[in-house]
Amino acid sequence: MKLEIEKVCKRYGDVLALADVDLSLGSGIYGLLGPNGAGKTTLMRIMTDLLKPSEGRVLLDGQEIAAMGAEFRRRLGYLPQDFGYYPGFTAEQFLLYLAGLKRLPRAEAKRQTAELLETVGLYDKRGQKMKGLSGGQRQRVGIAQALLGDPDVLVLDEPTAGLDPEERIRFRGIISGLSRQKIVLLSTHIVSDLEAAANEIILLKKGRVLGVRRPHDLLAGLEGMVWTVPVPAEEEKELASRYLCSNVMHDGGMSILRLIAKEKPYPDAAAERPNMEDMYLFYFGKQERT
Amino acid sequence: MRAEIVQILRAPLYWLVLLAGLGARASMAVLDFRHRPEQAWLLAGEFWSRAGSVTMCLLILVVLIRRFSVDYETGAVPVVASTPLGRRSLYFFRLAAGCAMTVLGVALLAAGNIGITVILGRGTPIGWVRDFTLRTVPTAVGAVGYFLVSAFVCDILANQPAAMAVCGIPFAVSYFINTGMIEPFDVFWFLRYGFFTELARGRWIASRPGFWIVWYVLLIAGVFVLSICRRKERKLL
Known part of the structure; x- marks a missing residue:
């Protein structure tokens, strides 16, 4: 059929x-x-x-x-x-x-x-x-x-x-x-x-x-492109505007962002396994800025 | 088609409108037999002239044509139209069911009027039932024609209140036009005879009947064609 x-x-x-x-x-x-x-x-x-x-x-x-x-x-x-x-x-x-x-x-x-x-x-x-x-x-x-x-x-x-x-x-x-x-x-x-x-x-x-x-x-196409990034809360906005951001958590005075980027976006960024929301954002979110 | 007839029979409003019409008739009959018994039988025979025709108009506009807008008003069109029978077949089922229930409404009102009159009059004059039944025939014809045009208009507009206004106003206006004061082919002559009212009131049209046969056929056919064209645009055929 x-x-x-x-x-x-x-x-x-x-x-x-x-x-x-x-x-x-x-x-x-x-x-x-x-x-x-x-x-x-x-x-x-x-x-x-x-x-x-x-x-x-x-x-x-x-x-x-x-x-x-x-x-x-x-x-x-x-x-x-x-x-x-x-x-x-x-x-x-x-x-x-x-x-x-x-x-x-x-x-x-x-x-x-x-x-x-x-x-x-x-x-x-x-x-x-x-x-x-x-x-x-x-x-x-x-x-x-x-x-x-x-x-x-x-x-x-x-x-x-x-x-x-x-x-x-x-x-x-x-x-x-x-x-x-x-x-x-x-x-x-x-x-x-x-x-x-x-x-x-x-x-x-x-x-x-x-x-x-x-x-x-x-x-699989997103492997190596998803990162969790702990940053001070005052840096959150700037990073989120520069990269595609699929999640934000707040812990004390720190913000933990989940970013999508081809290169490591921040010194303390840790690579993560991509999920479907990351995939959605990659294809349909705002374009990544350098 | 069985499902469509069942839906109409299950609608409380169908029976309420009929009962309201017969209730009004019963009240008038009580007063007629009490206060002007010499005219009561004549007035009973004129049932379709007012109470009966108004009841049928309400039955058609308030109850029977609703099946032609309910899918649009409830948003059920995509669900219904994605079924094998949900387009052309359903359209014709609803037309047939509506015609059948229109005729049933006329028959029930006629039987009700006969029953009320016989009970209150304690019997009937010779030939009264036959004469009244003969008057019911043009009512049935007119009511079915009026239902068809109203149903097509409702389907075109996809809106029952709008259809009620478009079809109800000419019907209502005709009641206020005196036949003794109109000339053939003037506007008021047209309004008086052109929208099924005369037939619904139990009278064949005496003024240029050949013209009206052609007019009614063209009216029904014309609105039907418009309805079909609209359905084609909506991909509902």
Whole structure:
């Protein structure tokens, strides 16, 4: 199974939201990483046939998804960034309604609804109206509806937004437990979610794909570039403005900065193993100054 | 389509509007039979002229067209439109369900009026039920036409309150136009007959009926085409 994005561009007036995006996604879990305004949601909406690209096309197994229409959507599960719902429906009613729109037979819809509510930890809340659920609980209903029908292509836009740490761990478990025969694309700002779950990470900046790499390879590229630097508090600001700074801790009168720099930035700097936040800052933070 | 009909039947507002209409009718019937019994049967037969048609207008604008804006107003469009049946099929399911529930509303109001009148009048004059039922036919036709146009407008605007204003104002204005004071093809003639009111009030249009058949077909078709074009722009077909 292959989802191909061929030279996709999207313009909103004079604004180029996506430029020449070329991707080929086979089975596996892909993380889509980029700052706000990078074009992640635009790309996902084009991939789910909700938005027409200005140029280019998206193909699933060689067929254009726009031409496939309902057949493509039968194989699709989508969680949008702002998950909308019918406030007066209970969680169970909403899932059953969407299951009907996904053409699931009634008995199968009931079975999957119960199973997915159990999976996302909301079985006890199935009779509660959507408007009465918390933001995190509604988001979990959103994840459940995306999984209805066991889709081949799963597109999740900021799926862990509003989830507490325990719920995020549960979500990672759900994603990891999915069949390897699926294409899963999830976008997030929470880089640690990608490190744990994604096989490959797509880096998107200002509408352009910077690269597609495994998390391990992205981190390996930063080896020898991450430093912890203890400095007097009055020097903190100057150092932080000169280098990319991924973390600051204060201990007494000292500041301990975590900096990203090609060369040792300070005499007392100690090399550290890079993490995903360092990687995010390296690709998307302000440019390093000499 | 079954799910759409169930949603409408489960909406408390659907039944509240019908009950309110019949409640108003019952109150008027009590007063009519008590204070002007010689006119009570005539007034009962004119149910669609005021209470009935106003109730149907409210039922359509407040309850039935909501299904055409609810996805936009709740932000559920991306979720619904990413399903196999969530675009064209759902659109037509909702139109069909709305038409069916419009006809059901007319039937329930008609049955309610007959029931109220028979109970209070202790029986019916010969032919009254038949005559009233015949008047209900243009009401059903007009109500379905009005529902279709209102639903298309609601879908185009993606906003129920706006659709209520656009469709409700011409309907309401027509009630204030006296048929004895209008000439064919003047503005008030158009306002009086052009927006389904006459049909909803239980009367076939006597003034240039051929013109109005063409007008209504063009009106429904025109708004439908606009709705389809808008849906294509939004990638909802």
